[in-house]
Structure formats: structure tokens, C-alpha cells
Amino acid sequence: MGIKWDEFFITGDPLILGSQIAILLTMIGAVAGITYLKKWKYLWTEWLTTVDHKKIGIMYIISAVLMFFRGGMDGLLMKAQTSRPEMEFLNSQHYNEIFTTHGVIMILFMAMPFLIGLMNVVIPLQIGARDVAFPQLNALSFWLFFSGAMLFNISFVIGGSPDAGWTSYFPLAGKEFSPGIGNNYYAVALQIAGIGTLMTGINFIVTILKMRTKGMTLMKMPMFTWTTFVTSILIVAAFPIFTVALALMTFDRLYGTHFFTVSGGGMDMLWANLFWLWGHPEVYIVALPAFGIFSEVIATFSRKSLFGYKSMVFSILGIALLSMVVWVHHFYTMGSGPAVNSFFSITTMAIAIPTGVKMFNWLFTMRKGRIKITSAMLWALAFVPCFVIGGVTGVMLAMGAADYQYHNTLFLVAHFHYVLIPGVVFAVFAGLYYWWPKMFGFMLNEKLGKWHFWLFVIGFNVTFMPMFFLGLNGAVRRAYTYSAESGFAPLFMLSAIGSIVLAAGFAVFCYNIYWSIRYADRNISSDPWDARTLEWSTASPVQFYNFAKLPEVKSLDPFWHMKKKNEGLTLHDSEIEEIHMPSNSWLPIYMGVIFGIAGFFLVFEWHIAAAVAGIGIFAGLIIRSFDYNEGFHVSKEEIHRIENAWRKTEGEVHDHVS
Amino acid sequence: MKKMLLSLTALLPMLILSGCNMVVFEPQGPVARSITELINWSLIWMLLVVVVVFGLFGYIVWKYREKPENKDYEPPEEHGSTLLEIIWTGIPILIVIALTIPTVKTLYALEEAPKGYEEKEPITIHVTSADWKWIFSYPEEGIETVNYVNIPEDTPVLFKMTSASTMQSFWVPALGGQKYTMPKMETELYLVADNPGSYEGQNTNFNGRGYADMKFEVLAQTQEDFDQWVEDVKDTAPKLTEKEYVGLLKPTHLGRLTYSNTHLEWVNHADPDSKAYTNPELYRGHGYQGKTFEEDDNYKNEKPNVIEGHGEDKGHDDNEENHGGDHHGH
Numbered sequence: 001m002g003i004k005w006d007e008f009f010i011t012g013d014p015l016i017l018g019s020q021i022a023i024l025l026t027m028i029g030a031v032a033g034i035t036y037l038k039k040w041k042y043l044w045t046e047w048l049t050t051v052d053h054k055k056i057g058i059m060y061i062i063s064a065v066l067m068f069f070r071g072g073m074d075g076l077l078m079k080a081q082t083s084r085p086e087m088e089f090l091n092s093q094h095y096n097e098i099f100t101t102h103g104v105i106m107i108l109f110m111a112m113p114f115l116i117g118l119m120n121v122v123i124p125l126q127i128g129a130r131d132v133a134f135p136q137l138n139a140l141s142f143w144l145f146f147s148g149a150m151l152f153n154i155s156f157v158i159g160g161s162p163d164a165g166w167t168s169y170f171p172l173a174g175k176e177f178s179p180g181i182g183n184n185y186y187a188v189a190l191q192i193a194g195i196g197t198l199m200t201g202i203n204f205i206v207t208i209l210k211m212r213t214k215g216m217t218l219m220k221m222p223m224f225t226w227t228t229f230v231t232s233i234l235i236v237a238a239f240p241i242f243t244v245a246l247a248l249m250t251f252d253r254l255y256g257t258h259f260f261t262v263s264g265g266g267m268d269m270l271w272a273n274l275f276w277l278w279g280h281p282e283v284y285i286v287a288l289p290a291f292g293i294f295s296e297v298i299a300t301f302s303r304k305s306l307f308g309y310k311s312m313v314f315s316i317l318g319i320a321l322l323s324m325v326v327w328v329h330h331f332y333t334m335g336s337g338p339a340v341n342s343f344f345s346i347t348t349m350a351i352a353i354p355t356g357v358k359m360f361n362w363l364f365t366m367r368k369g370r371i372k373i374t375s376a377m378l379w380a381l382a383f384v385p386c387f388v389i390g391g392v393t394g395v396m397l398a399m400g401a402a403d404y405q406y407h408n409t410l411f412l413v414a415h416f417h418y419v420l421i422p423g424v425v426f427a428v429f430a431g432l433y434y435w436w437p438k439m440f441g442f443m444l445n446e447k448l449g450k451w452h453f454w455l456f457v458i459g460f461n462v463t464f465m466p467m468f469f470l471g472l473n474g475a476v477r478r479a480y481t482y483s484a485e486s487g488f489a490p491l492f493m494l495s496a497i498g499s500i501v502l503a504a505g506f507a508v509f510c511y512n513i514y515w516s517i518r519y520a521d522r523n524i525s526s527d528p529w530d531a532r533t534l535e536w537s538t539a540s541p542v543q544f545y546n547f548a549k550l551p552e553v554k555s556l557d558p559f560w561h562m563k564k565k566n567e568g569l570t571l572h573d574s575e576i577e578e579i580h581m582p583s584n585s586w587l588p589i590y591m592g593v594i595f596g597i598a599g600f601f602l603v604f605e606w607h608i609a610a611a612v613a614g615i616g617i618f619a620g621l622i623i624r625s626f627d628y629n630e631g632f633h634v635s636k637e638e639i640h641r642i643e644n645a646w647r648k649t650e651g652e653v654h655d656h657v658s
Numbered sequence: 659m660k661k662m663l664l665s666l667t668a669l670l671p672m673l674i675l676s677g678c679n680m681v682v683f684e685p686q687g688p689v690a691r692s693i694t695e696l697i698n699w700s701l702i703w704m705l706l707v708v709v710v711v712f713g714l715f716g717y718i719v720w721k722y723r724e725k726p727e728n729k730d731y732e733p734p735e736e737h738g739s740t741l742l743e744i745i746w747t748g749i750p751i752l753i754v755i756a757l758t759i760p761t762v763k764t765l766y767a768l769e770e771a772p773k774g775y776e777e778k779e780p781i782t783i784h785v786t787s788a789d790w791k792w793i794f795s796y797p798e799e800g801i802e803t804v805n806y807v808n809i810p811e812d813t814p815v816l817f818k819m820t821s822a823s824t825m826q827s828f829w830v831p832a833l834g835g836q837k838y839t840m841p842k843m844e845t846e847l848y849l850v851a852d853n854p855g856s857y858e859g860q861n862t863n864f865n866g867r868g869y870a871d872m873k874f875e876v877l878a879q880t881q882e883d884f885d886q887w888v889e890d891v892k893d894t895a896p897k898l899t900e901k902e903y904v905g906l907l908k909p910t911h912l913g914r915l916t917y918s919n920t921h922l923e924w925v926n927h928a929d930p931d932s933k934a935y936t937n938p939e940l941y942r943g944h945g946y947q948g949k950t951f952e953e954d955d956n957y958k959n960e961k962p963n964v965i966e967g968h969g970e971d972k973g974h975d976d977n978e979e980n981h982g983g984d985h986h987g988h
Contacts, residue, residue: 007946092867092868092870096869159946160945164864164866169824169864175950176936176950177865179941179948180948181948254948261934262824262842262934263955263956264955304733308738311743334837334845335845342762346762357750367722368734370722370728370731371722371723373723385712388711388712392707392708396701401764401765401835405690405694405831405836407836407862408829472680473681474682478869479869481870482870487679
């Protein structure tokens, strides 16, 4: 096969050497630790082979936090490099790789899994179901995402990172200008993760359509369920486009086809169009569930039902529809002509209308409420002003003619960080503080939570606000350095200082998780926030079958009304029936591993090895089609025991089993 | 929230100070000015939105926050208000319309020579971006420059832009907005400079290792100075040869160069059937190297410029006419 071992590991950079050693030590440490604690069997049976949506959700969230760390380190390195003019901390190649991985990791391996993780944990509970529609497929989704994420992440130590930006524009990303294998990682790893995401989309559409509990009509679904539903439709609509684009990219890079190349009649504009046909809906795929989280958090902590529920639903649908017809606003400067640019300016600005409706609905949900300012609520509150700044600059960018002056500058970078950080990161933090007790049976520390919040929010504003002004003064994105004469230095420095504060906030968050795991009070109610939706009507942490008796829904905010009317909270012995649950399976993790191996070979263009590994994929598919495991039944006695254990505690709203 | 707003207000003076001389707000020509006017118009409306939402937000959060006194207050059941929802759907629609009309007008205006300059004969300059330099060809004057471009003041300049390598973006913020340069494509951009002066231009579309330094100078001169400069170049500058040009296109940083002919004599990269000037082997960096592919239409190839399966039995003179449309639907 002619493996060039001298090129295999990236050498010659102290930062990368340090990471290689750190990765090696961490791996040895993890293996040694698990072996010492004799946890391999526990890990295998309870986590790696699980099909339980809650555990899969938690694994998604853990991966997302790890990826947040990785992507954040990339961001800090970039900020360090640009903190002063003509810095020589990173060379341009290294900087290019870092902003590329920063972008890909933050969007696809941090934001997406964080939200999908919360969706996994919460959605079946919110609709009163015992799992998602296809539990094993759900596990496969996770393992494919994880496999893709890991494959992408090793690129910087083995073989070389992609370095053509997260948008991977052609012809730059093609072999003509990037002959290293770095961009193969992009094509292959995102393909693998993308298959997983597409399956998640399908799974949640079916789950939400078919598995709602008795009485929960579409217009009685909680807002997070609604946004997840619409997001899933968007995933199914948009991800296949990316799948095709990545496949064409793979052909171009591996087999010498000419879809996007300079030579042989390729067309680079086609890539930009395909990428953003997926890429723009992708923005809403991460933003919509976040809006759902804010809706839940704001309603709960204002002690009011969501203002304008119907208009919220219609605005989500409107945003989703519009998000498919705005992609050209990412390249007004391509010269498509004034008619095309006018059309896309109008559709893009139109998105501001439903988004504005949502904003006012949130504000009016709080009006006349009693706003309890918890950590979760703080994130939702900070979201409003920060996201408005992101929104109005978005409208400015949407104006095609004005965009000619903003395009590819730091103004744009500041804008999308003002949209994505408040719109997604604040949301997942809000969601995590809010649902943490539901997932684990104890709360995250509120005091540390507030430190986390203030450091993060102040750091965020100090980091990205200066970028608006830098951009208007002509500072372009993705430039690894700038001259002293440019006059950019003070604001870049300010931005770098902000990023340190931001990182400190993240560090407090990690410490909060550690502290809370060790010291937090385990003796809490299953409904610590006095919340409104069904996930709070069962135990914390949730028993593996979710509900002993499936709840019946009569109105919006069903649990709130159940509590008010004191009905449906208790469980009678006669109501307990055997519950049918799916069995664990080793196949999803096997598929993840084999996809990872095949992908790795493909990245290195070892086609025969990749084909052999590909046989493993087919073997997995065949084994699955002969899988007759029908799951198992939970006995009445076991349910009785489990229900008694959590219902018979003091302060519990659910009276014990009688 | 208070703390955050405080920290923001503390930042404000500094930002305004640095904002005083932002290039986008100091247009040096009618094209840039029309965009700045549009931006200023949008800023007014956006400021209005920010003030209203921030005000409402501050008021609601402050008034309805939980206090020891209102622990017993139970918020009312409330599902919405059709009137309010119509209001906050309607007003944004009006704002969007207010922004759309000038946006569309400006979009159309930017495609032509700016108002008031229609009479004046524009000069045409071909822009070819390569890794990592800018090549300017003056077909009428028969001269070519690298990394700087001289233009006469008060005269519309029509830039016909293409790329010899990746997709790049031509931007002179003081004079106007940007537009992409793409291989085997031509885009057009009008710029006018009000006064003599030097303005910085740069690539904004990332294109690899040398991206950050891919800048050029636009020097606007009086008509006399410009004519004099053209004459001087014609008299003193060397001729560019095809061989030397191939060297120019390699991925390098160059200083300023001047020639008394243009490369358009042998290649215009905007032509869909022009040869591809790609050199993958020159882009090899660290890391594992993949396979690269030999292409028929590469400039190194001695064979005539035909794409496989097409035009074999035709003379290559009419090749372009007959087959240009087959491969390039744009």
C-alpha cells in the first residue's frame, strides 16, 4: 500500500507534540482507571450498549462538553495569535487549521450533539412516551456521530487537519490547492456524523408523530417538543444535500472527478450553493431547539404559560420554511445579479418577522409573571438582549448591497457569534441547569452557576463586541495576522482579554459539574422548579421505563394543571402493568467503530483497506436484519418497588403508591 | 443583568472612539457612499429596535422579578393577545419594507456606473487574482501591474475580474463593496474615486497560507498624472513573457511589478475554456500527502485545449464557440 510513515504523525510543532503526549497519557489514564475500578463491564452494559434515550442523551451531552473544550481551545489559540499585530505564536498554516477545526467542531460536534442530547433526554418524557420510536437506531445515531467526531478530532495529530475553513470552499479545498489529506477528514468524518444526524431527524419525527401520550394533540405539545419536531423535519430536508455535497467532494478529492475543480470543467460555485443549501437550514437546526428550551425555561420561572402559543408555533414553521430559501445571502458577492440578490435580501429580512414575534412573546410571557432568577433563567434572560444584537446585525447583513461592505469581515464573525452563542450556547446551558436534576437526581450548584453565568456572558460580550467595529474598519476574517499600522491592535487585545474571561466562565462550569457530583444534595424533589410539563411528573433521575402509568393530557402545561387540580399524581397498585422495553445491543457501537475504521482508511486513501472495512459495515447490516430480539418485560413487582422508592419521600408531590 | 449592561456601557466610549475613523463610514467615492448611506439608514431602524426591546426587557424583568414581598403573588392564566401579536408582527413588516426598498435600489444601482458619471467614458481594468497576488491589466493602455493599480480620479473604473486560482474577493472598502473573483468566470465591479489618494485593497475570501498578506494599493491620480504614468510605463517597463507569467502564478508573495504588455494576449482566465494554471505539487505542506490528478486542460499539457470526449475532430479555433456552453452552464 506504500504507507508513508514519516508523514503519518504531525511533527515539528511543540503545541501539537504536547497534545500528542497529552492525548496518549489521557488514554492510558482512562484505560488504567477503568481497569483499576473494574468498571469495564458496567461501562459496557450500562452505557456503551444502551438503547435508553436518557443515557444516550447523557452520552451526547458529555461528548458535546468535551468538544466544547476542544473547540474552545482552538478559539483561545486564535485569540492569542491575533492579540497583537504580527504575532508569531502560530504560523499561518497552523492558524488556518485551527479556525477550520474550531468552526466544524463548534457547530457539528458541540452545538448539534448538545441539543440532540437534550432532545434525547427530554422529548420522550415531555410527550409521555417510554422511549423514542426506534431505540436501537437512536444508539446507532449516537455512535455514528461519535465516530465521525473522533475521526475529525484526531486529524491534527495524525495526517494533518483540514485547513480550508469550516465552509471548505472549492477550489481551495480540492486537491489542486490542498493536496494533503487534511480535507479528506472533512469529507469523510462529516459524512459519517451526518448519517447519524439524519437518522436522529427521522427518529424524532416518528417519535413525536406516533408516540405522544393520550390526549396530547399537536397543539398541546410543549414548545420544546414543537421546535424539536420542526428541527427534525429540517434535518431530513437539509442533511441529504450535505450528504450529496460531501460525496461529490470525496469523489473530487479521492478519485479525480471534476465537480468543483478549476480544471476539467468543474464549477466551484456549485459547492458554495450546495454547502449553504444545507448550511443555512443548519443554523436553524441548532437555533430552533434552543428557542424551545428558552420557551420552557421562561414559562417555568415566570410561573406562567407561554404567551401566544399559537403564534409561537406558526413562527417556528415560518422560520423553518424561510430558512430553506435564504442560502444565497452567504454569497451576495458572487455576482449573481441584482434580481437574485434582491430576492434573497427580502427572504432573509423576512426571517426577522417571525423571530421578532417570538422575542415579544417571550417578553410578554414574563410580563405579569413572578420571575425567579435561577441560573437557568439567567441564561434565558441574557439571551434576549444579546440575541437582539445578533438579530439586528443579521438584518443589516441581509441587505445585499450593504453586505458588500460587511462580507467576510469580522463584522460578520461578530454577528454569527452573537447569534450562535446566545441562541445556542446560552440555551444549552439554560437547558442543562434546568434539566440536570431530572437527569441525575441532584442540582447543579446555583452559586457556582451564577459565577459561570456572569463570567461567560461578560467574557462573551467583551470578546465579540469589538469585532463589529474591527470589521467595519476593514479587518477581514481568517487572517492569521495584521499589521501594526492597521490600528486594529487595541480592539484585538480587548477581544483576546474577553476570551480569557469567557474561558474562565467555562472552567467554572466544569468545576460546577465536578462539585455538584461530589457534594450536591441528593435528597431533592422530582419537581424542584415547580415546572409545567410532563417530564417533571416522574422520578428524578428518571426510572428506565419513564412512566409506570402513561399520563393523560388535557391541556397545555399538563403537569401544572395536574398539580393544581391534584389529579393523576398518584399511582394505584391496580394501575401497574407489565412494561415492554427494548434490549441493549452491541451493534450500534460496533457500527460506530467499523465506520470509524473504514473512514480512517478512506481518509488516507488506502482504498483496499477501506473496502475490507466496508465489508464489516455490511456484516453489521446483515446481522441486524436477522436480529429477532423482541426486548423484555418489566415485572409488576419491580415497577412497584421502583415507584415506591421515589414516591415515598418527604415533600414529594406524588403521593406514594397506595 | 445590571452588571452586564454596566460593563457594556463602560465599553461604549472606547468603541465609539475607535469608531470615529472606520473605513466603511468614510467613503471616498460615490459607490462606497451609496452603501454607507444605506448602512446609516439601516442603523437608525436597528437602533430603534434595540432601544424598544432593551427598554421593554429591562422594564419587565425589573418590575416582575421575584421579591420577598411578592412570594404569594400567583401570576394570572394568560394565553396571548391577538391585538398585541398583530402589532408586533405588523411593525417589523413595515421596518423590513423600509429597509427593502433602498436595498433593492442600491443593488441595481451598483451594477452600473454610478449616477452622475454615466457621461464619462469608463476605463476598463482586468483583475486577475492569483495565489497570493493581484494582477491588473489595462487592455486599452496595454500595460499590466502586480499588487497595485493606478486609476484616474472622478472616472468610473470598470473592473472585469477573474481568478487564476481559487475563489477570492476583491475589496477596496474606501471606494466600494466587494465581489468575488472566480476561475473561468468573469464578474464586474464599478468603482470611482473622488480625489487623488491611496486606498488599501485586499482579498477577503480565505485562500490558504498567504491569504493574510494578499493586499494591494489603489492609487487615484489626476487625469494628467495618470496619463503620464501610463506613458512612463509604456516607455520604461519590461515586456511580460508567457514563461515569466507562469512563474507569477505560482503560489508566492511578490512586491510590485510593472509590464508594458498584458497577459491577456495569451490567456484570459475568465474564458471557460482557458487552461487551468494549477500546480498541486507546490501546495504540499506538512502532514500526509494524498494523490493528485493529471488533467488534460492543465497549462503544462502540450495537447490542445480540449476536454475529453468533446471536440476531438474539430479545429481548436472554433472549439470555444461550439463547446463553451456544454461544460459551463453559467
